[in-house]
Amino acid sequence: MTGSAEGIELLIRAARPTNAYEETMQRLLQSVRLGMIGPGERLPAERDLATMLKVSRDTVREALATLAEAGYVVSRRGRYGGTFVVEQIPPDATFGSASTAPAAGEVEDVTTLRRVLEVGAAREAAGRELSAEDRAALAHALEECSASEAAAYRRLDSRLHLLIAELSGSASLVPLVANLRTRVNALLEEIPVLQPNIVHSNDQHRAIVAAILAGRPESAAEAMLEHVEGSSALLRGFLSRQ
Structure with a gap:
C-alpha cells in the first residue's frame, strides 16, 4: 500500500550507532503508533521494508515477529495475506492513565x-x-x-x-x-x-x-x-x- 510505504519512509532518520534490529523496531513502532500505518492496514512486503530501511530481510522478519508477539501486528496467509496492523493497538502503548506516562x-x-x-x-x-x-x-x-x-x-x-x-x-x-x-x-x-x-x-x-x-x-x-x-x-x- 502506498500510504504504508510513505509512513515507513517518513520515519527514516540519520543513522545512529545502534543495532539494526532496534533501529528497525523503533521505525516500525513509530509508524504504527503515529498512525502512519493505520489499524487494519497492511505493511509493505518484507523485501520492500528491507530496502526502505536499509537492513536485511532477516532483520525485518525478526522485528515483525517481535511486533506480532507484542500484539501490534498480525500475519495472515493466503492470496490477500501479509502483515497487518491490529485493529486495537495494545494499551501499554497508549498510556490510558496520564499518571503512568x-x-x-x-x-x-x-x-x-x-x-x-x-x-x-x-x-x-x-x-x-x-x-x-x-x-x-x-x-x-x-x-x-x-x-x-x-x-x-x-x-x-x-x-x-x-x-x-x-x-x-x-x-x-x-x-x-x-x-x-x-x-x-x-x-x-x-x-x-x-x-x-x-x-x-x-x-x-x-x-x-x-x-x-x-x-x-x-x-x-x-x-x-x-x-x-x-x-x-x-x-x-x-x-x-x-
Whole structure:
C-alpha cells in the first residue's frame, strides 16, 4: 500500500550507532503508533521494508515477529495475506492513565545522561589495570545476566552496569549511575519484555565486557554507546507521543 510505504519512509532518520534490529523496531513502532500505518492496514512486503530501511530481510522478519508477539501486528496467509496492523493497538502503548506516562522528554534526558555517565564509565574501566578479582567479578556478572530469566533480567542488567561504574575507579560515579538505572528501569517497565531485545542486549553486553577486559577504552565506549542507543530506540518507539 502506498500510504504504508510513505509512513515507513517518513520515519527514516540519520543513522545512529545502534543495532539494526532496534533501529528497525523503533521505525516500525513509530509508524504504527503515529498512525502512519493505520489499524487494519497492511505493511509493505518484507523485501520492500528491507530496502526502505536499509537492513536485511532477516532483520525485518525478526522485528515483525517481535511486533506480532507484542500484539501490534498480525500475519495472515493466503492470496490477500501479509502483515497487518491490529485493529486495537495494545494499551501499554497508549498510556490510558496520564499518571503512568513518563514526563515529556524523559527518554531523551535519560539517554543523554547515559551517554555521559555509562559510556564514560565503560571507557574509564577499560583504561584501568583491573585486578584478577575485578575481572572475575565482571565476567561473573555478565554470565549471570546472560543466563537470567526474563523476570530477573532488568535487576541483573542493572547490576552489570553498576559494576562497570565501580570499575571506573570513581566512587562518586556509582550512586549517580544507580539513580540513573532507577530511571532507566522505570521507563523499561512501561514497555513489554521482548526476548529478541534481550538477545541483542546480551550480545552488546558481551562486546562491552570483552573490550573492558582487553583494555580497549574506545572500543568499550563505542560498544556501550551502541547499547545505550539501542535501548533508547526501543523506548522512543514504544513511548514517543510526538
